[in-house]
Amino acid sequence: MKVAAIVGSIRQESFNGKLVEYMQDRYSDIMDIDILDIRDLPHYDQDEESNAPDYVKEYKRSVREADAVLIATPEYNGSISGVLKNALDWNSRVDYDFAGKPTMLVGASLGGLGTVKAQMHLRQILSAPGMSAKVLPGNEVLIGAVHEKMDEDGNLTDQGTIDFLDNVVAEFERFYQETRAVANRA
Numbered sequence: 211m212k213v214a215a216i217v218g219s220i221r222q223e224s225f226n227g228k229l230v231e232y233m234q235d236r237y238s239d240i241m242d243i244d245i246l247d248i249r250d251l252p253h254y255d256q257d258e259e260s261n262a263p264d265y266v267k268e269y270k271r272s273v274r275e276a277d278a279v280l281i282a283t284p285e286y287n288g289s290i291s292g293v294l295k296n297a298l299d300w301n302s303r304v305d306y307d308f309a310g311k312p313t314m315l316v317g318a319s320l321g322g323l324g325t326v327k328a329q330m331h332l333r334q335i336l337s338a339p340g341m342s343a344k345v346l347p348g349n350e351v352l353i354g355a356v357h358e359k360m361d362e363d364g365n366l367t368d369q370g371t372i373d374f375l376d377n378v379v380a381e382f383e384r385f386y387q388e389t390r391a392v393a394n395r396a
């Protein structure tokens with residue numbers, strides 16, 4: 211499964227970024243994860259959407275051409291980050307890059323609730339008509355107190371979290387195959 215990953219935090223030491231790198235390594239036999247760089251996407255501008263800069267077009271194409279999408283979100287003030295929302299707004303127009311795309315969500319935060327508010331907003335955003343992503347139901351990967359569950363190299367150290375993530379990835383693989391089978395029948 212060719213997976214485009216979008217990380218909603220652009221800081222160097224992002225736990226969410228490290229989590230996706232960890233997944234890239236751990237699940238390499240299931241998912242070939244390509245991490246997209248959203249740092250330099252310009253602000254979404256409706257005046258520009260039909261003639262978007264090449265960088266935007268390339269980002270959008272990477273999402274469109276992937277079999278599936280993985281989004282790792284931080285929680286900023288009870289929601290997703292501005293950079294992530296900006297990237298998704300670009301995706302929601304012109305080619306509707308997420309339409310029907312199997313999508314898996316993960317999130318890590320320092321607080322105990324592990325991005326639950328951000329992920330609720332994210333699910334709502336991904337169901338907007340311009341998005342219409344096929345988000346894996348349930349299977350909420352909410353990693354709270356992440357600084358206590360990950361070592362300096364970005365490896366998860368909490369066995370319960372690792373086991374849960376293994377299960378969710380297996381679920382996502384099944385979900386992806388089902389989605390593909392339905393699309394082929396149509």
Ligand code: FNR
Pocket residue numbers: 219220221223224225226227284285286287288289318319320321322323324325
């Ligand atoms: C935060 N943080 C945070 N955490 C949380 O659980 N709920 C929240 O609403 C917020 N709000 C928030 C706003 C802003 C602007 C920042 C910078 C941080 C803390 C957040 O979980 C922590 O910084 C994570 O480390 C962010 O994820 P990355 O950058 O490590 O991936």
